[in-house]
Amino acid sequence: MYNTKAYSAVSETSPLASTTIERREPTEHDVQLSILFCGVCHSDLHSVRNEWSSFTSTVYPIVPGHEIVGRVTKVGSAVTKYQPGDIAAVGCLVDSDGTCPQCKAGFEQFCLNQTLTYNSPDKHLGGVTKGGYSDSIVVDERFVLRVPTNLDLAGVAPLLCAGITTYSPMRHWGVTKGKKVGVVGLGGLGHMGVKFARAFGAQVVVFTTSPDKKEDALRLGADEVVVSRNADEMQKHAGSFDFILDTVSAKHDINAYLNLLRRDGNITLVGAPEKPLDVSAFSLIMGRRSLSGSNIGGIPETQEMLDFCGEHNITADVEVIPIQKVNEAYERLLKSDVKYRFCIDMASLKSE
Ligand code: NAP
Ligand code: ZN
Numbered sequence: 001m002y003n004t005k006a007y008s009a010v011s012e013t014s015p016l017a018s019t020t021i022e023r024r025e026p027t028e029h030d031v032q033l034s035i036l037f038c039g040v041c042h043s044d045l046h047s048v049r050n051e052w053s054s055f056t057s058t059v060y061p062i063v064p065g066h067e068i069v070g071r072v073t074k075v076g077s078a079v080t081k082y083q084p085g086d087i088a089a090v091g092c093l094v095d096s097d098g099t100c101p102q103c104k105a106g107f108e109q110f111c112l113n114q115t116l117t118y119n120s121p122d123k124h125l126g127g128v129t130k131g132g133y134s135d136s137i138v139v140d141e142r143f144v145l146r147v148p149t150n151l152d153l154a155g156v157a158p159l160l161c162a163g164i165t166t167y168s169p170m171r172h173w174g175v176t177k178g179k180k181v182g183v184v185g186l187g188g189l190g191h192m193g194v195k196f197a198r199a200f201g202a203q204v205v206v207f208t209t210s211p212d213k214k215e216d217a218l219r220l221g222a223d224e225v226v227v228s229r230n231a232d233e234m235q236k237h238a239g240s241f242d243f244i245l246d247t248v249s250a251k252h253d254i255n256a257y258l259n260l261l262r263r264d265g266n267i268t269l270v271g272a273p274e275k276p277l278d279v280s281a282f283s284l285i286m287g288r289r290s291l292s293g294s295n296i297g298g299i300p301e302t303q304e305m306l307d308f309c310g311e312h313n314i315t316a317d318v319e320v321i322p323i324q325k326v327n328e329a330y331e332r333l334l335k336s337d338v339k340y341r342f343c344i345d346m347a348s349l350k351s352e
Helices: 042-048 153-160 161-173 188-199 211-220 231-235 280-283 299-312 323-334 346-351
Strands: 001-007 017-023 032-040 068-075 087-090 093-095 136-140 180-184 203-208 224-227 242-248 263-271 291-292 318-323 339-343
Touching: 001 346, 017 042, 017 136, 032 087, 032 153, 032 318, 032 346, 042 323, 068 136, 068 153, 087 093, 087 153, 093 136, 153 161, 153 299, 153 318, 161 188, 161 299, 180 188, 188 203, 188 211, 203 211, 211 224, 224 231, 242 299, 280 291, 299 339, 318 323, 323 339, 323 346, 339 346
Parallel strands: 180 203, 180 242, 203 224, 242 263, 263 291, 318 339
Antiparallel strands: 001 017, 032 068, 032 136, 032 339, 068 087
16 A cells, blocks of 8 residues: 545545545556646536435545546556556546446446445445545556547546446437437536537537626537526527437426427436426426436446547636635536636645
C-alpha cells in the first residue's frame, strides 16, 4: 500500500477537504495512473450529499470522481495494453465479475457484481473504493481505456461519464440522419448529447430552463432551442420527436416531454433526480410511447465512443478549476451555472 493525496467529504453536510488515502500496490493485472484531470459529474454531488440513499447509501468519507485521465506510472507483470508514460483513462467502473451474461456481452454497467470507481466495496483494501479527486489510482487493466492522441486532455476527462452516458442510449435507440432528437437540460451530459446527436446527423432540439444558454446550444450543434417553461414553444413540437434524452438532475414534469414524442417514440432518462418522477399513463398510452433509462455504458462501447471522439474531434467544453474550487463548483452546479463541465486540474492537489 502507499499513500496518495485526495479530497473527501466526511458527511453529507461537510464540504470536500484535503486528505490522504491509501491505494494498493499494483498487482500483476493492474495499471497505476498519476491523475492529470478529473471531471465533476452531478452524480458526484448527489453521492457526496447522500441524495440517492433510497437506492444506495453513501459511505463516508467519500472520495468522488469518475471522469479520470492520467499518465501511466506503473504496470503489473501481466499487463499487455499499457506501459509507463502512456496517457489512459478510467470511467465509472473499475471491476465486474467478467463471467455473467452482462459482462460477456460487454455490458459491465449492468453486472450485479460490478465495482464502481467510488463508494463500492473495495475487494483489495476493504472499505469502499475511492475515486478520481486524487493524485493517483490503481485499476485493473480491463477497466482502463485508451485515449486518442489528438484530443485536449481536460476535454477528454468528461467523456468517461458524460460522454458515454449520452452516446450509449443514442446508439441503442438509433439516433441517425433523418431523426428528430430532443435533449433536455444543457449541462454536462446535455451538451455532450447535443454534440453526439449532431455528429450522428440528427435534427437536434435543446430544451432548457436557462434562456441565456440559447446561443451556446446553437453553437454546440442544436438546430433549435426551446425554453421549456414556455408552454407555447413546447406545444409547437407536440407529437414530433423520434427520441428524447432527458438529462435533468432534479424533479421535473416528464409528461411535458412524453407528449412531444411521435407514435412509438422513446424518451430515455439518464438524469437521476433524488425524488421520483410522476408519469401519466395517458402520456404513454397515447401514441404507444415508451419511457426507458440508461446507465453509462460498457467498456467496449466506452472505447468505441472515445475512438469516435478522436475521429470526429469531439471533446467536452470544460471550465478547468483547481481542486480548491470544487465546493464552489458544486454550488454552481445546483444553479445550472456550468459551461458545460467543471474539470479539475489535478496538479492543484500537489500544493495541499
Ligand atoms: P448538470 O451539469 O448539473 O446538468 C443538469 C442540467 O439539468 C442543468 O444544467 C439544467 O439545464 C437542468 N436542470 C437542473 N435543474 C433543473 C430543474 N429543477 N428543472 C429542469 N431542469 C433542470 O448535471 P450532469 O452532470 O449533466 O448530470 C445530470 C444528471 O444525470 C444527474 O442527475 C446525474 O446524476 C445523472 N447522471 C446519470 C448517469 C447515468 O448513467 N444514467 C451518468 C451520469 C450522470 P438547463 O439550464 O439547460 O435547464
Ligand atoms: Zn458521472
